[in-house]
Amino acid sequence: DAEITQSPRHKITETGRQVTLACHQTWNHNNMFWYRQDLGHGLRLIHYSYGVHDTNKGEVSDGYSVSRSNTEDLPLTLESAASSQTSVYFCASSRDRADNEQFFGPGTRLTVL
């Protein structure tokens, strides 16, 4: 069955370290998204991609970067982790447009000490 996975599921890191969160989907979807979820804020879009080599900034992109070298993967990198980036991160994918059903990964809980 097609799926979307994230790794690691939990991560504790220190301020200033570089961290990469992996997202892998086997739906063969063109669109992939990264969100963060914090209490009271719902899901906020960090970065998104409409296809290989395409990346775009979302509403809270500062301090994050992504790259898309193939259809299946969209890794999210925190260049220099900050305590404000402690959050739960969700990766999602959809077929063609963002209003097609987005399928979410299980999430990564990141703690920055």
Added chain:
Amino acid sequence: QKEVEQNSGPLSVPEGAIASLNCTYSDRGSQSFFWYRQYSGKSPELIMFIYSNGDKEDGRFTAQLNKASQYVSLLIRDSQPSDSATYLCAAYKAAGNKLTFGGGTRVLVKP
């Protein structure tokens, strides 16, 4: 003002009753609207979408859209304890091709 707003709750509902969730949006260019359910510690999953004014029913769920008033609602009939979750409203706008989520409403269905 947030683009998509929801009452955070919790909305407490007796088992068997109707749960009514509301969502307002600020961008009149939003074209379609989505309700996602998220159980505690889990990822969101789509339960309904609506893009035309009026009602759309799917099982025990009814989505209602009023574009003139810029609100979307979700009714859950015959609420069950298994409906206890956070419900996220989202608005889609073609310009920019992005989905904007509200903060979510937590629903508690009490037996």
